[in-house]
Amino acid sequence: MTNIEISKVLSEIGEYLEMQGVAFKPRAYQKVAEAISSFSEEIAEIYKRGGRKAITEIPGIGAGIADHIEELLKTGKLIYYEQLKKEIPVDLSALSQVEGLGPKKIKALYEKLKVRNLEDLEKAAKAGKIAKLEGFGAKSEEKILKGIEFLKKSGGRFLLGYTLPEVRMIEERLRSVKGVERVEIAGSVRRRRETIGDADILIISSDSKTAMDYFVSMPEVVNIAAQGETRSAVKLNSGLNIDIRVVRKESYGAALQYFTGSKDHNVAVRKIAIEKGFKLNEYGLFQQRAKREVQIAGGTEEEVYKKLGLEYIEPEMREMTGEIEAARAH
Numbered sequence: 001m002t003n004i005e006i007s008k009v010l011s012e013i014g015e016y017l018e019m020q021g022v023a024f025k026p027r028a029y030q031k032v033a034e035a036i037s038s039f040s041e042e043i044a045e046i047y048k049r050g051g052r053k054a055i056t057e058i059p060g061i062g063a064g065i066a067d068h069i070e071e072l073l074k075t076g077k078l079i080y081y082e083q084l085k086k087e088i089p090v091d092l093s094a095l096s097q098v099e100g101l102g103p104k105k106i107k108a109l110y111e112k113l114k115v116r117n118l119e120d121l122e123k124a125a126k127a128g129k130i131a132k133l134e135g136f137g138a139k140s141e142e143k144i145l146k147g148i149e150f151l152k153k154s155g156g157r158f159l160l161g162y163t164l165p166e167v168r169m170i171e172e173r174l175r176s177v178k179g180v181e182r183v184e185i186a187g188s189v190r191r192r193r194e195t196i197g198d199a200d201i202l203i204i205s206s207d208s209k210t211a212m213d214y215f216v217s218m219p220e221v222v223n224i225a226a227q228g229e230t231r232s233a234v235k236l237n238s239g240l241n242i243d244i245r246v247v248r249k250e251s252y253g254a255a256l257q258y259f260t261g262s263k264d265h266n267v268a269v270r271k272i273a274i275e276k277g278f279k280l281n282e283y284g285l286f287q288q289r290a291k292r293e294v295q296i297a298g299g300t301e302e303e304v305y306k307k308l309g310l311e312y313i314e315p316e317m318r319e320m321t322g323e324i325e326a327a328r329a330h
Contacts, residue, residue: 001044001072002166002220004238007037009072009081010065012092016084019107026103032060037162042169047073091117098147100140108135122148157195158240164189166238167199170218174244177214179207182252186259190315198241200259208246215244251283253300258282265318272308272324280304 014029284298
């Protein structure tokens with residue numbers, strides 16, 4: 001299990017205990033969950049090196065929580081956590097995303113209105129049932145409806161801070177696969193957007209089949225949307241969709257530029273290419289010579305931007321907020 005997965009389980013245990021009115025323990029679980037989610041090293045690696053003893057040496061982790069972590073790492077499940085979920089069968093991770101809903105309010109909504117998930121919550125709020133409950137009122141009900149609407153608009157996006165460690169871990173694993181020469185994260189993750197919808201990874205490999213077989217068989221994969229020689233797409237148990245593409249070495253820079261985005265930035269860069277008589281796509285920068293297209297750049301992003309008369313533009317800046325004009329002016 002990844003640090004993010006372990007952190008989620010421990011955090012929810014703390015929330016379930018808070019629902020039950022248990023003193024002190026909820027905060028202890030929350031503190032450990034927060035610490036684990038920000039670790040630079042995977043707990044699984046620490047456990048491999050030193051077992052349970054190494055886990056107890058991490059500040060803030062006592063014997064009880066160490067036992068929980070060991071069980072998660074060994075089995076992928078935690079009996080204690082499953083028991084707590086059965087006692088109050090609610091979709092805690094979804095409901096707690098609604099602004100203003102803490103563990104105690106979620107418990108009250110379940111006990112009084114049988115609210116188990118976001119759908120139940122929305123129905124109860126629209127029917128005016130929440131406003132009548134003690135400790136809620138009309139303002140709380142309105143706030144809940146606004147919170148649900150916000151979640152719908154965000155469309156299942158993920159906070160970069162939670163997602164980046166998981167994507168980086170997959171990136172590092174791919175580096176060790178036979179035949180893989182280079183691995184780069186692209187898309188909104190590379191641009192460091194605050195929230196991301198999915199993740200893209202580009203690789204150069206002399207053995208694409210091995211790389212693809214490894215990628216789709218990772219333990220976190222719950223669904224394979226596509227599997228081919230040059231592209232595969234999966235959904236992880238965290239809910240994140242990840243695409244991987246095998247790219248030729250001579251096209252790698254062009255592909256990285258293309259799949260990093262943003263869309264508006266790429267449209268502007270392609271327009272500059274057209275103005276100069278070139279054609280730019282994910283395979284390279286091309287020029288028409290003697291009735292045939294010749295690739296004049298594409299191995300690296302730097303050479304693509306240079307051929308277009310631009311300074312190299314860092315991924316984080318590719319949002320059409322003046323970076324094209326700045327690059328043109330050097």
